[in-house]
Amino acid sequence: MEKVTPSSYSLKQIKSPSEVSFKEIKSLVDLLKDAVANNYSVGFMRDSTEADFEKFWLDEISRCDSENGIFIAFSGDEVLGSVIVTRELRANGRHRAEFRKLLVHSTAQKMGIGTALEKLATNYAKDIGLMLLYLDSATSYLIDGVYEKWGWKKSGEIPNFAKNPDGSLVSTWFFYKLLN
Numbered sequence: 001m002e003k004v005t006p007s008s009y010s011l012k013q014i015k016s017p018s019e020v021s022f023k024e025i026k027s028l029v030d031l032l033k034d035a036v037a038n039n040y041s042v043g044f045m046r047d048s049t050e051a052d053f054e055k056f057w058l059d060e061i062s063r064c065d066s067e068n069g070i071f072i073a074f075s076g077d078e079v080l081g082s083v084i085v086t087r088e089l090r091a092n093g094r095h096r097a098e099f100r101k102l103l104v105h106s107t108a109q110k111m112g113i114g115t116a117l118e119k120l121a122t123n124y125a126k127d128i129g130l131m132l133l134y135l136d137s138a139t140s141y142l143i144d145g146v147y148e149k150w151g152w153k154k155s156g157e158i159p160n161f162a163k164n165p166d167g168s169l170v171s172t173w174f175f176y177k178l179l180n
Contacts, residue, residue: 009080009113011120014070017061024072025061027079029053034105036165041138041172042101046165060084067128068097071120073104073113080108083117085125085133096132097125099177118150126179133179138162139171152177
């Protein structure tokens, strides 16, 4: 993937599985492969296969509806970044959603794509009446207090919570963002 410039990408929400092309799925798979290749703790290990990545995205896309969304940044047919908002299904938690898989391709970082995706997903959450977003992030990826700059609050750290793709253990911070 060639380096992008700040003005050379667009954003969109995937609202239903029918809106996603085969090329977009392939590019989402490439985005996840890039994260694993860079040793980001995103739920996959180095020995994960392309089929594993494709199954993940197909499962996520199958859940897209008026209450669960995938937001992507793209340039042409290339997906540059993604974030998923998944609303809680249980009756006592319908006011909240998990903010997941905020990924920006290594060739497209430092272009404001993460910030744009966070803002788009947060506005969507407000628009559907959510009051709370929460997320977890491996501590080794928390550069420059980016979540705090976006208005997220740290709620705690769990040591050795997850593994990086290379098998090394990593601590995880939990964050929340009140939307009201």
